[in-house]
Amino acid sequence: MLTKRYGDLRTVAAHTDGDCHLCHESLDLDLYGPTGHFGPETVTVDHLVPQSVGGGDEPDNLRLAHGSCNSRRGTRDVAVARLELAGTSDAPLSSGEKAAWSIGAGSAVALGAGHLFARQLPDGTREFNGEAALVAGVLGTLFVRAIL
Numbered sequence: 001m002l003t004k005r006y007g008d009l010r011t012v013a014a015h016t017d018g019d020c021h022l023c024h025e026s027l028d029l030d031l032y033g034p035t036g037h038f039g040p041e042t043v044t045v046d047h048l049v050p051q052s053v054g055g056g057d058e059p060d061n062l063r064l065a066h067g068s069c070n071s072r073r074g075t076r077d078v079a080v081a082r083l084e085l086a087g088t089s090d091a092p093l094s095s096g097e098k099a100a101w102s103i104g105a106g107s108a109v110a111l112g113a114g115h116l117f118a119r120q121l122p123d124g125t126r127e128f129n130g131e132a133a134l135v136a137g138v139l140g141t142l143f144v145r146a147i148l
């Protein structure tokens with residue numbers, strides 16, 4: 001969806017992989033419009049740094065949010081509004097982060113299938129050590145998040 005002011009909404013949506021950056025629920029880009037136009041599900045552009053305190057239309061300052069979430073946030077700090085609406089102060093993962101996450105999880109599964117997470121049993125057979133694979137998967141995910 002192309003808008004005059006913000007360009008292609010899909011570019012803005014990619015920051016959060018199409019989710020509302022405040023409540024983390026999905027958005028329907030076809031419902032873009034003035035706040036309330038399509039009810040609470042209306043998709044609006046929210047400014048991370050509110051316009052009232054000098055935030056502009058730079059791509060990095062734009063995120064998509066439900067009109068209702070946007071209204072509830074008002075001009076409060078995003079972290080505070082997210083904590084209230086999504087239960088976390090974090091932003092939803094971007095499309096790129098989600099791709100990296102699945103690569104990380106995929107590597108952990110691939111490693112888990114090998115000998116790294118297998119332990120030898122007294123009778124000489126090998127058993128998959130799920131606990132070690134899980135720990136490695138979590139560490140891998142943290143690593144992927146840290147480098148993005």
Ligand SMILES: [Zn+2]
Pocket residue numbers: 020021022023024025065066069
């Ligand atoms: Zn929302």
